[in-house]
Amino acid sequence: MRFFFSFFLFFVALCQLKAQSKSFELTDWYNNALVSSGSTFSHNTYALQHHSHSFDFKNKSATTQTYEVIRTDLRRNIVAAGDSAYAHFCVGANCFSSDTKRFTFTVNPGEVYILRFELDEATRVGYSSIEYQILNKNQSNEFMWLYFKYNNVVGITENNTNDFAVSGVYPNPAAEHLGFDVSINQPATLCYRLVNALGQTVRSDSAVINSGKTPLSINVSALESGIYFFTATVNGVTNQQKVIIGR
DSSP states (O other): OHHHHHHHHHHHHHHHHHHHOOSEEEEETTTOOBOOTTEEEEEOOOTTOEEEEEEEEEEOSSSOEEEEEEEEEEEOOEEETTEEOEEEEEETTEEOOTTOOEEEEEEOTTOEEEEEEEEEOOSSOOOEEEEEEEEETTEEEEEEEEEEEESOSSSOOSOOTTOEEEOOOBSSSBSSEEEEEEEESSOEEEEEEEEETTSOEEEEEEEEEOSEEEEEEEEOTTSOSEEEEEEEEETTEEEEEEEEEOO
């Protein structure tokens, strides 16, 4: 009897461990930390600016898996008819409009996809709350919820002393050098990187920039032709753009 009871406890523990494990993992670009289900990400936005938060999504299993991303707009900042914040997302090189609420994708063993969860702010800053669910289409016990809260503070103003903007990268497509201009209201540290379509960081650097407009450039002459994603971050606010390198 004691043997069977011990076996039963072992079986229950094994089932619980299997239920808790996942075939995928999500890594936050901001701090290179693994993300757990139920995590909340809070950001401040600026009027008419684009905000993006990126993650590396990895299939860590030994088999090909099919996943789905589902977006739910819990609350959107609506200023007036035709003037509101719009949430949207990207899976790898596939970027969707706010009309797309869900997308299914297949990931090979060990393969990494970039997931980007984005918001385009309205003409006036306001509160938005967006929920994303990531699930395994073939395993009902594999799922993750993420929550993004924008401007979830009291007394939001549009005149933020850390406000910054990045020009469209140029030239695009690029062959030798990729240029961009950074405009900011006060001195700050800018972190930027270039990531390929597989989620691999191929260039990264940081620079202390003064107030006003600062031109910067990245040498891309040694990179293979293809699609890349350029990300610039100042004080937790990120600007991300798609880049094509071709010769």
